[in-house]
Amino acid sequence: MMDDFGWTPLSLAISNSHEAVVKLLFARDDIDLNSKDKFGAMPLLLATEYKSEAVVELLLTRDNVNPDPKSAFRDIPLL
Numbered sequence: 001m002m003d004d005f006g007w008t009p010l011s012l013a014i015s016n017s018h019e020a021v022v023k024l025l026f027a028r029d030d031i032d033l034n035s036k037d038k039f040g041a042m043p044l045l046l047a048t049e050y051k052s053e054a055v056v057e058l059l060l061t062r063d064n065v066n067p068d069p070k071s072a073f074r075d076i077p078l079l
């Protein structure tokens with residue numbers, strides 16, 4: 001499920017710093033941890049942009065998360 005901007009429940013949880021909700025969503029099999037919004041931003045990029053260190057760490061522990069979350073308009077290096 002996405003809104004008009006391509007944001008998913010995971011994107012919204014990240015942008016609102018709801019770490020507990022992020023953890024709940026991680027437990028679901030139908031959550032795409034690399035989904036892109038309308039501008040190409042993925043959850044890891046959003047977590048770095050919103051300075052959610054705990055969520056960045058959670059995402060990076062997952063094998064199926066793209067560690068290079070570039071978008072069409074902004075790039076935030078992790079290193």
